[in-house]
Amino acid sequence: MWKKIILLLIYLLICILIYQKYTNQEPTNIITSLKDRISTPSIKEIPIGQLIIPKLSLNEELYQKSSSNNNVEKHVTILSPSKDPAQNNTTIFIAAHSGTGKIAYFKNLDKLTIGDQINLIYNSKHYTYIVKDSWETKKTGTISVPKENTNQLILTTCSPKRDGYQLIINAHIKRANSS
Secondary structure, three states, X not given: OHHHHHHHHHHHHHHHHHHHHHHOOOHHHHHHHHHHHOOOOOOOOOOOEEEEEHHHOEEEEEOOOOOOOOOOOOOOEEOOOOOOOOOOOOEEEEEOOOOOOOOOOOOOHHHOOOOOEEEEEEOOEXXXXXXXXXXXXXXXXXXXXXXXXXXXXXXXXXXXXXXXXXXXXXXXXXXXXXX
C-alpha cells in the first residue's frame, strides 16, 4: 500500500515538473493562471437617465460620468464639467457623434430650432428644456458657453456643414418633475 502512495506522489511531482518546464510557471502560479482564464460574465450597467428629443425621434440612454458606457464611441455622453440638473443654475453638457453610422446619435442635431423641446430624465427626475439658440464655433477641445441665471442643457457635436467646427445647441429649463 505504501509503495502505491509513494509511486503516486512521485508521479504527481513529475507531472508538476513537466508542466513547469513547458509553461514556465511555478506550482503556486498554476492555480492563479487557471483562475485568470475563467471569464466572469459582465454585469450590465444601469443607465442613470435618458435624452429624448421628440423632433429628432431620439431616445438614448445616459450613464454615469465615470462609466465606461459614458463614451461617444458607444452612446450619447455626459461631459465632465456637467452638474446635476437637480441643483439650481447648473449646466449639463451632452455630446455625441454626427455624420453617419450606428453611433451618429446627433446626425440631425442641426435640425433643432428655437422653441424645440428636449427632455432629459436624470436620476428619476424629468426635465424639460427649450432650445434658446444654436451656433457653430471652431473645434478647440473646449466649449465656451455663456452662463445664464438658469439651468442649461448644452448639446454638442461636429458641424455637419463646416469641417473643423462644432455645433452647439443651448437649451434652458422649462420645468422639472419627479418621475
